[in-house]
């Protein structure tokens with residue numbers, strides 16, 4: 176079995192599979208190691224905004240309806256006594272529709288798409304640790320070498336040169352012996368657990384928002400409806416503005432007899448809220464969404480943390496890039512992460528192509544790879560800084576309550592806010608709200 180490549184990608188969710196595809200298209204020899212076997216469940220809302228659809232178009236993945244991709248025309252928002260529909264805007268830079276597809280299928284198709292371009296995507300390989308080289312030689316990262324591993328930082332001599340992986344069976348149990356895999360570039364796309372980054376001591380930034388969300392699948396006769404629905408009133412306990420939580424519930428129809436139904440809350444500083452999200456979800460559904468005639472629940476309610484606004488940095492250290500959730504790349508305004516993981520994969524590939532052109536000039540090579548982190552900040556840093564302010568504001572129940580009650584029915588306000596929340600606007604030109612939003616994003620410091 177081949178264990179050396181130009182790039183080793185760890186994790187083949189949307190970030191890793193997209194990276195494997197883009198890199199393979201550029202002629203890199205890529206091995207992607209994914210611990211699970213497809214099709215596998217991933218806790219997600221399964222919803223794709225036009226920003227994510229654009230990423231699918233850029234990567235060349237077809238999305239026909241007869242293969243389960245259900246289009247949506249916009250967002251229906253429910254709250255403060257209002258029920259209003261906001262169609263996706265007709266913009267030059269984005270398609271005017273969103274999509275949904277269960278992640279079990281989505282991730283599998285993206286992985287197949289990577290394979291079709293020549294990437295060697297291996298299922299059932301769990302990466303346990305990194306191999307690092309420093310001035311004293313090579314070592315495997317573990318708790319005994321943690322201090323040495325923390326020296327792998329931009330501009331330093333120590334660099335990641337490989338990974339140790341073990342085969343897993345269908346149940347995810349590690350069954351094989353440890354196998355070294357080596358490459359000059361490792362892409363860590365291992366999701367919110369960020370195991371590889373943590374091994375290098377790259378901790379979560381505590382001044383960034385984190386979400387917690389739960390979801391399940393529920394039968395509904397409205398499963399083919401072409402709207403994503405968001406409920407902006409999630410209460411902890413008694414209904415009253417002082418108990419309004421920062422977050423929302425969603426119903427995303429999937430066209431297969433069910434909808435993905437879920438709920439998420441936000442903490443501006445990532446501090447644990449102590450909330451019982453499953454209980455919140457049951458309470459929300461008991462009081463709302465009767466018009467969906469929700470029937471049998473299919474599967475369990477499952478939850479996960481959502482790392483936002485670049486909460487793990489640096490995104491590049493010598494020999495390794497963080498792509499997607501491992502780098503905390505989820506949008507703090509809406510909890511969307513697939514589009515950004517795919518965008519990061521695209522940018523990572525651009526940097527890898529530039530590094531290849533640097534040839535044997537190590538300084539130029541490292542500088543080209545490091546440009547990945549800068550590109551991500553240029554692309555999203557300003558917008559995410561705005562998102563951090565937003566998260567801090569809506570943590571106050573009164574602010575949240577005023578926004579829902581008085582903001583929602585104001586068309587002029589919502590013209591702007593719907594673009595802001597979805598991150599779907601014309602970056603150059605467009606109407607007044609596009610121009611205002613791009614100006615704010617430019618002014619906001621990227622951090």
Ligand SMILES: Cc1cc2nc3c(=O)[nH]c(=O)nc-3n(C[C@H](O)[C@H](O)[C@H](O)COP(=O)(O)OP(=O)(O)OC[C@H]3O[C@@H](n4cnc5c(N)ncnc54)[C@H](O)[C@@H]3O)c2cc1C
Nearest residue numbers: 186188189190210219220221222302366388499500512513
């Ligand atoms: C409840 C919930 C709802 C959400 N709803 C939406 C939504 O509707 N739309 C949206 O865009 N985003 C949503 N998100 C966020 C979205 O799920 C993530 O942002 C997205 O999955 C990030 O992709 P990724 O490739 O970075 O990580 P992941 O999708 O987590 O993929 C990581 C992959 O790495 C593999 N892996 C992990 N560790 C290892 C290892 N050591 N070795 C080998 N493989 C490994 C995992 O098996 C996995 O396949 C939601 C999140 C939650 C929790």
